[in-house]
């Protein structure tokens with residue numbers, strides 16, 4: 001089925017001038033960008049996005065990193081988007097990520113790992129709504 005996933009090009013991706021390179025890989029893999037913006041999260045908005053991880057030991061570090069600079073959230077559309085995007089980016093820990101994946105090629109650590117990808121269709125919807133109003137999703141507009 002055609003699915004949507006929410007990705008974030010994280011602050012390390014932006015700082016390393018990799019917006020173009022990562023976006024090119026995403027597009028060449030067949031994902032259609034249906035919404036995109038640059039924004040800077042606050043500790044509050046980053047904490048809200050990652051609320052499911054609130055009790056994890058790395059939560060503070062995660063919030064600090066995600067609010068450390070601008071990021072680029074996008075909604076991507078493709079057949080089987082959730083699983084295919086996770087395959088394209090590789091494992092959360094770049095040391096465990098398959099060769100040729102975005103994280104294997106560009107990420108420094110499990111925390112600074114270049115991109116986020118939704119883990120399910122349901123969470124993808126919640127995450128997309130966190131960043132984008134209905135009117136900002138071009139594919140939804142008449």
Ligand code: CMP
Nearest residue numbers: 058061062092110111112113115116117
């Ligand atoms: P992401 O897919 O954006 O969702 C949760 C994030 O938590 C994950 O990517 C990692 O970047 C981050 N994370 C997971 N484990 C750790 C860890 N041990 N230390 C720091 N950050 C982590």
